[in-house]
Each structure stands twice: as C-alpha cells, then as structure tokens.
Amino acid sequence: MSSRADSGRRTLLVFCDSLSYYGPTGGLPSDDPRIWPNLVAEQLDWDVEVIGRIGWTSRDVWWAATQDPRSWAALPRAGAVIFATSGMDSLPSPLPTALRELIRYVRPPRARRWARDGYGWLQPRLSPIARPALPPHLTAEYLEMTRAAIDFNRPGIPVVASLPSVHIAATYGMSHRGRPGTVAAITRWAAERDVPLVDLKAAVGEEVMSGRGNPDGIHWNFEAHQAVADLMLKGLAEAGVQVSASDG
Numbered sequence: 222m223s224s225r226a227d228s229g230r231r232t233l234l235v236f237c238d239s240l241s242y243y244g245p246t247g248g249l250p251s252d253d254p255r256i257w258p259n260l261v262a263e264q265l266d267w268d269v270e271v272i273g274r275i276g277w278t279s280r281d282v283w284w285a286a287t288q289d290p291r292s293w294a295a296l297p298r299a300g301a302v303i304f305a306t307s308g309m310d311s312l313p314s315p316l317p318t319a320l321r322e323l324i325r326y327v328r329p330p331r332a333r334r335w336a337r338d339g340y341g342w343l344q345p346r347l348s349p350i351a352r353p354a355l356p357p358h359l360t361a362e363y364l365e366m367t368r369a370a371i372d373f374n375r376p377g378i379p380v381v382a383s384l385p386s387v388h389i390a391a392t393y394g395m396s397h398r399g400r401p402g403t404v405a406a407i408t409r410w411a412a413e414r415d416v417p418l419v420d421l422k423a424a425v426g427e428e429v430m431s432g433r434g435n436p437d438g439i440h441w442n443f444e445a446h447q448a449v450a451d452l453m454l455k456g457l458a459e460a461g462v463q464v465s466a467s468d469g
Contacts, residue, residue, distance in 0.1 A: 231300030233262045234292065236282040236367075237273035240386055240421070241305050243440035248275070255443045258303075260450035261457070265464065270295040278310045278318070278355045279363040286367045301379040301462050302371055303453065308421065310360045311385040311403035313351035313396050315344055345394040353399025357406035364410055379460035381453065382411055386421035387429055390438035417459040424448040 235258045251271040262269035327333040425445035434441045458464040
C-alpha cells in the first residue's frame with residue numbers, strides 16, 4: 222500500500238500491522254484520510270508511505286525494511302520513520318508463528334479449510350495459556366536491527382516506535398497476557414536508543430475496551446485513529462520533527 226510522493230516533499234514512512242489501516246468495519250485503502258498515518262501526514266504536510274499487512278510483527282517489519290523496494294524508494298525522501306507494530310507480537314499464539322502461517326499453503330483446498338477451521342476453534346481456547354506470537358526479547362532485537370539498518374542509510378533520521386494496543390477479541394479468548402513482557406522489552410530498548418514511544422493503549426484503550434471500536438474487538442474506530450494521530454505527532458516532535466503547536 223502506498224501513496225505516490227511528489228518530488229521535493231518529505232514522506233512519513235510507516236511500518237505497521239492491520240491496526241493502522243483498519244476502521245470500524247474492516248480494512249481500508251492506505252490513502253483513506255481517516256486512518257492515523259494520513260491524519261499525521263496531513264498535519265505535517267508530508268506524503269506518506271504505509272507498508273504493512275494483517276498479522277505483521279516486528280520481525281516482518283525487519284524483512285519489509287530490508288527487502289521491500291518500496292521502503293528503499295521511500296527512505297531517501299523520508300522525514301521520519303514510525304514502527305507501528307508490536308501488537309501482534311504480544312498476542313497469544315497457540316502455534317509457533319511459522320507453523321501457523323503455513324496453513325495458507327496447505328493443499329488441497331479442503332485440507333486447508335480443515336486446518337484453518339481447526340486452528341480457529343483452538344485459538345480462543347488455548348490463548349489464555351499460550352505464549353506471545355513473538356518473544357519479547359526478539360521484538361526488541363528486530364526493532365533494533367531495523368532501526369540500525371535505517372540509521373545506517375539515513376543517519377539521524379527521526380524514529381518513533383509504539384507499545385502494543387489492547388483488545389477484547391473473542392478470537393483470542395480475551396487474553397493478552399503477553400503484553401506486559403512486550404511493553405517492558407520495547408521500553409528498555411527505546412530508552413537505550415532514545416527512541417520516543419507512543420503507547421497505543423493510552424490512545425485507544427477507552428474506545429476498544431468499551432466496545433466502540435471494530436466489532437472484532439481488536440481494530441479501531443476513527444475516534445481511536447484520531448487519538449493515535451495526536452500521540453504520534455507528539456512522538457515525532459520529541460524525535461525532532463518540526464510540528465506546529467496547533468498540530469500536537
């Protein structure tokens with residue numbers, strides 16, 4: 222997903238999972254003006270490049286930053302980079318991530334449907350005792366690898382990261398027991414590298430936990446997107462991006 226930039230304009234480079242481009246009824250195009258990356262870019266008067274997919278963890282961001290030619294093209298003109306992941310990292314995963322993702326490749330289709338339905342039945346029942354999709358120390362390691370790679374090519378570029386959101390998703394058995402560990406690991410990494418953090422829970426918690434977000438219990442409504450945008454602008458200002466007082 223991308224928005225083509227005009228020459229000479231800075232770009233906000235956003236690596237994300239589906240939280241950043243889903244609204245109250247489902248997924249949206251990356252140029253939808255109601256999602257937070259576009260709200261932030263509008264306030265900055267920048268272009269935006271949104272690189273993400275549903276279910277992405279910080280490991281996927283590392284792969285995208287180093288292997289996706291869209292990020293190579295966007296980085297030279299980027300004014301700042303945002304890591305808007307870690308939510309999926311902290312969600313429970315009854316199966317190892319690599320094994321779970323192989324379900325989409327199962328053949329024939331009947332067997333794939335059987336495997337998908339079986340996992341869908343198991344996930345909410347095993348989530349309360351399952352480990353997070355990505356161990357916290359690996360979340361921090363992948364964030365640092367990505368930050369270091371970006372900084373190597375664009376020394377000193379402002380970087381903002383985020384702490385996991387919250388959910389009331391029945392598909393995960395209402396469980397989010399991995400969040401504290403992920404929060405602690407990211408917070409330590411950010412303190413060591415002087416990376417501003419946006420706490421997505423602080424931004425969206427009231428909307429999500431009250432049931433006013435997406436009916437799936439995990440994605441957000443547009444009020445939550447606006448709240449995230451407001452905190453992202455503050456994080457960018459802390460990182461050294463020029464943000465006018467009326468924006469933040």
